Amino acid sequence: MKELATRHIFLIRHQRPNVSKSGFFNQQQASQFLKNYDICTIEQLVNKPAGLPYEHVTQVFCSTLPRAKQTAQAIFGNEVSLIADPVFNEFPRQIFPVPFLKFPIKFWLYGARVLWLLGLNNQDLEPFHQARQRARKAAQKLAQQADKDGKVVLVAHGFLNFFVRRALRKMGWQVVRQDGSGFLGVTELVKK
Structure with missing residues (x-):
């Protein structure tokens, strides 16, 4: 019986988005920050991540968000085929209502994520249980491609x-x- 070769899956987080996090933000400014975060460019890549199979990569899966697509192109170049799929998009979040007060953006972002996880800030958003199902679907898609x-x-x-x-x-x-x-x-994950 022939033994299967070891399969590899590499998960890479995108490069830092080119958007300022400094200062204090009110609710409206924090909401605008999230919108900007989703459409902005990434900071210039100084070093590519080490240990990736650059010579074997002809296609790269990525989310449909600009920061992921730009990162994939910055790392692997324009020669690779990008397969952008919303199944790989980040879990959603939205700023919760706290009028008149200003906080660092991390307060807004972590607060939004925690409240969303608890189901308290998910109006008009994909709920957490569905996002987890989507992540499982994404994992299955990557595993099937690794088999090929x-x-x-x-x-x-x-x-x-x-x-x-x-x-x-x-x-x-x-x-x-x-x-x-x-x-x-x-x-990096492997399976024999």
């Missing part, structure tokens, strides 16, 4: 990548590299 190609790369987002990694581990994939969840962080 041996090596698969996804450039997406921190929260989405976390739940994709979790779903892949439940499918028997093992994490062999985890650079953290920061910008350009790489997680």
